[in-house]
Amino acid sequence: MDSIEKGFADHARVLEETKALIPVVREMADVMSQALHQGHKILICGNGGSAADAQHIAAEFIGRFHNERISLPAVALTVDTSILTSVANDYSYDVVFSRQVEGLGQEGDVLWGITTSGNSGNVIKAVEAAKKKGLKTIVSSGKDGGAIRGMADISLVIPSDVTARIQEMHMLCAHLICEIIDEESWGNE
Ligand SMILES: O=C(CO)[C@@H](O)[C@H](O)[C@H](O)[C@H](O)COP(=O)(O)O
Numbered sequence: 001m002d003s004i005e006k007g008f009a010d011h012a013r014v015l016e017e018t019k020a021l022i023p024v025v026r027e028m029a030d031v032m033s034q035a036l037h038q039g040h041k042i043l044i045c046g047n048g049g050s051a052a053d054a055q056h057i058a059a060e061f062i063g064r065f066h067n068e069r070i071s072l073p074a075v076a077l078t079v080d081t082s083i084l085t086s087v088a089n090d091y092s093y094d095v096v097f098s099r100q101v102e103g104l105g106q107e108g109d110v111l112w113g114i115t116t117s118g119n120s121g122n123v124i125k126a127v128e129a130a131k132k133k134g135l136k137t138i139v140s141s142g143k144d145g146g147a148i149r150g151m152a153d154i155s156l157v158i159p160s161d162v163t164a165r166i167q168e169m170h171m172l173c174a175h176l177i178c179e180i181i182d183e184e185s186w187g188n189e
């Protein structure tokens with residue numbers, strides 16, 4: 001088997017095993033849907049590929065996923081280079097997301113942290129800051145769940161040790177969550 005065939009095979013195996021987490025994906029969608037219907041927003045963060053995922057997901061909510069509906073409030077905490085560089089420079093890279101949670105987060109909002117290892121300090125601190133401010137917390141992770149395991153209200157721990165395979169499942173689940181929320185009635189709320 002070459003590396004491409006192995007990649008397909010591994011992806012299929014992880015996909016099959018991730019099906020056991022469908023109830024967790026549903027719970028994530030329910031929590032975010034409820035928060036959005038109550039006028040709250042979603043803050044999303046992660047590093048590297050997961051930063052791209054955070055931006056991708058925020059775009060699905062603010063723009064559109066498939067259906068025509070109102071814009072839903074979601075912010076990727078990974079996009080403002082002035083905030084990221086000043087906070088990292090003046091404080092530490094570990095607080096680039098938590099500082100934004102402190103400034104932007106309000107009780108009832110949802111913080112969605114994405115970290116394949118569960119060990120990224122800035123995502124861990126974002127969850128801690130969110131809990132302190134009364135936000136609901138959701139974490140998408142993998143491997144053994146890492147240091148963030150058990151911290152969030154809901155955790156989606158993908159059963160794989162391979163960062164890329166975990167990220168692929170994260171985005172599949174994120175798209176399905178966007179689809180569930182997209183299909184709800186949003187009227188002119
Ligand atoms: O996209 C990839 C690997 O597929 C990388 O950019 C990866 O996201 C980075 O190494 C991240 O820093 C990993 O952080 P985390 O998922 O462990 O929180």
Ligand SMILES: [Zn+2]
Pocket residue numbers: 049164167
């Ligand atoms: Zn990647």
